[in-house]
Amino acid sequence: MNADFRTRIENERFLVVPKASTKAQVIFVVEDDADILRLIQHHLKSAGFEVVGFPTSSGALEQAARQHPALFLLDIMLPGESGLDLCRRIRQNHKLEMTPVVFLTAKGEEADRVAGLELGADDYIVKPFSPRELIARIRAVLRRTQRPEKPAIIQIGELEINGEAMSISVGGAPVSTTPTEYRLLEYLASHAGRVFTRDQLLDAVWRDSHFVTLRSIDVFVRRLREKIEPDPEHPLYLKTVRGVGYRFERSAAGESASA
Secondary structure, X not given: OOHHHHHHHHHOOOOOOOOOOOOOOEEEEEOOOHHHHHHHHHHHHHOOOEEEEEOOOOOHHHHHHHHOOOEEXXXXXXXXXXXXXXXXXXXXXXXXXXXXXXXXXXXXXXXXXXXXXXXXXXXXXXXXXXXXXXXXXXXXXXXXXXXXXXXXXXXXXXXXXXXXXXXXXXXXXXXXXXHHHHHHHHHHHHOOOOEEEHHHHHHHHHOOOOOOOHHHHHHHHHHHHHHHOOOOOOOOOEEEXXXXXXXXXXXXXXXXXXX
């Protein structure tokens, strides 16, 4: 482990203030560097979380299906199965598909961020990082992905968004989405007919995340179209307003617009 990085996170050992909670949320951390894993576990526990650590992906998914963690913190570069591959399996598991995933890695290039987004990641923390940043980013993701306090059902055409179950269906058939995809679709559908710029969507859906870029919005919209649109190339619901941003169509009965 990088000496400066280790010194940085060790020196801030007592600076994280625990968050009051009646029950500790469980974080699954998959990190092959034993020193980094130990320090991450220490800081997360100091912040009031329960932590389960794994040096590889082996066993993580099986235990998660039994324990239902609040969030996965995954290093991308792991021996054997990579963090990206593990994320893919999480999103394919019906018991875990809505669990937030945060990547923890030394790779900070845009191509890597987009690859994580394509697989359904919710945030991306680049090493080196401080304990305060780690805790703040995890708490931000948990806030963004929590279930709404006032359940509601949005029905537009064949599309149904169930706020209580955080589920989506088209024509009665369930549609699998990540927490971030769900939030984006729910936000747009809740304001059907209104045009949003990409900057507005970043502020409304992601708030304080440094992970998502304007290009990332297009990735999420494309993924949603592939899941809910009869013809993703000519969407009925998620319309592109060229030169501005996106709009959710009030009625799916209208003519589709080119994406």
